[in-house]
Amino acid sequence: MTEKSATLSSLKAENAELRVRLEEAEETLRAIQSGEVEALVIGDQVFTLESADAESNRFRGEALAQINDVVIAVDNERRLTYLNPAAEQKYGVRASEVLGLKAEEILTVHWPDGDKTGEMSASLAKEGAWRGELIHVRRDGSEFSLEATVSTLSDRDCESIGRLSVIRDISERKRAEKELQKAHDELELRVTERTKELAAANATLKEEMAERAKVEKQRGDLLQRIVSSQEDERRRIARDIHDKLGQRVTALRLQIASLSDDLGDRDKSDGSIELLQRTALRLDSEISFLAWELRPAALDDLGLPEAAKAYIEDWSHNYKISSDFDIRGFGTDRLLPEVETHLYRIMQEALNNIIKHANATNVNVLLERKRSGVNLIVEDNGKGFTPSRNGTRQAGDGLGLIGMRERALLIGGDVQIESSPGMGTTLFIRVPQNNHRKK
Amino acid sequence: MEKGGKRVKKKPDKVASNGSDRYKLRLFITGISPRSSRAIVNIRKVCEEHLKGRYELEIIDITENPALAKSEQILAAPTLVKKLPLPLRRFIGDMSETDRLLFGLDIGKS
Secondary structure, eight states: OOHHHHHHHHHHHHHHHHHHHHHHHHHHHHHHHTTOOOEEEETTEEEEOOOTTHHHHHHHHHHHHHOSSEEEEEETTOBEEEEOHHHHHHHTOOHHHHTTSBGGGTEEEEOTTSOOHHHHHHHHHHHSEEEEEEEEEETTSOEEEEEEEEEEEEOTTOOEEEEEEEEEEOHHHHHHHHHHHHHHHHHHHHHHHHHHHHHHHHHHHHHHHHHHHHHHHHHHHHHHHHHHHHHHHHHHHHHHIIIIIIHHHHHHHHHHHHHHHHHGGGOOSTTHHHHHHHHHHHHHHHHHHHHHHHOOHHHHHTOHHHHHHHHHHHHHHHHTOEEEEEEESOOSOOBOHHHHHHHHHHHHHHHHHIIIIIOOSEEEEEEEEOSSEEEEEEEEOSOOOOOOTTSSOSSSOOHHHHHHHHHHHHTTOEEEEEEOTTSOEEEEEEEEGGGBOOO | OOTTOOOSOOOOOOOOSOGGGOEEEEEEESSSOHHHHHHHHHHHHHHHHHSTTSEEEEEEETTTOHHHHHHTTOOEESEEEEEESSSOEEEESOSOOHHHHHHHTTOTTO
């Protein structure tokens, strides 16, 4: 290569370089004029060129930079065109690193409740916006739940140029919801378990109750049988006493009378025969009363009202206590035999108690039959007592009352006592309707 | 790489095996303003579409690094500097005129 050609070549190169520099200068000028340039470097200083809309641009930029929500814009090819600082932080990227890249480079979308891409596109086309919940997976694999509000970005000609997403992290809310759901499920489980336990306990209790009712019924049946056989026995003994012993004593009494008649004036017994006669008479009367007390034939033959009436009259006469007996509501139909027997015995026991404890001078007895059942009321004017909580006497003989209660229970009834010291005692015995019979 | 130069970015993009095809680009901007963003989006879009896997794009904020801007003879921002392949070329503006950019970067033919 000659020196001349070398110089020519060098000049050409210089020329080309100058041409390029000139082009660059022209390009710079063009760019400044068209508003593409935003800063000039002069010496060590940078001068920012402000366009007419710089102020509003800055305001928008700062507003987007300062909000806590993530803001991301993409173009129609899903290339990232804007990320605010919150977005940079959320996805662990710098905007300058990723602008122009496809959104998939920094995040992957997961749909928690099925893919809603179609729904989103339809909503964007129709209303220009969509809101929904989804999951973003970052480049490092970590993920978060979010609520996104996506809207269409349009240019001045209203042509779509991309989408703007405002994203709010709802991981915390989702976590809380999950916790709540978990707590709810646990509670539900515990309630179910507890219900099961309770049902089991309930079943056991029911079994126990059934068992107890069975035992109670057996006891009742047994008591009924005992009482029933006791009554039969009494009836038999009463009949034997009346028929055999009674007849013989009567015969004895008649024989003594006959003997006394036969002896007439020849009687040298000095009143012994007369005494014997009186004793026999008393014996006859006592045997009759004993038989009556054991089991009055009237109870079987005439029914409760008549038997009770006879008993009270006898009792009143015997113990010198005045009495009033009132019968109400009884027609021709009889009560069940066991109801009659038990009520009769309860009345006997009540009167017996009055003799033993009450020191009474008057007794009122009411036997009343109603639609609802039978009431027996025995009232005295004796010294009374303070009934304890369960209605038995506080001290002394409670057995009489217990016996009365058991008898009442056997026929489905109950016994209540009203008494206070000095105010007499009233016994209420109620037997409900279903224990009656029609004749 | 300039000494003490504070880079907005230093990303070693994938480099192609063919060294002559390897592009080394620097984009000088002023913060993430709309125009800067637009320039980044435009240049990266071109790179991704035409130079995928064989380019390196550095984004440099001149307000943070005026000395580097001066040493690179940057007059205005945004400016894209093609460091490699030679010859060195500068492009000013928001890189929205894709055809001219492709021509200037000598990749329009590919």
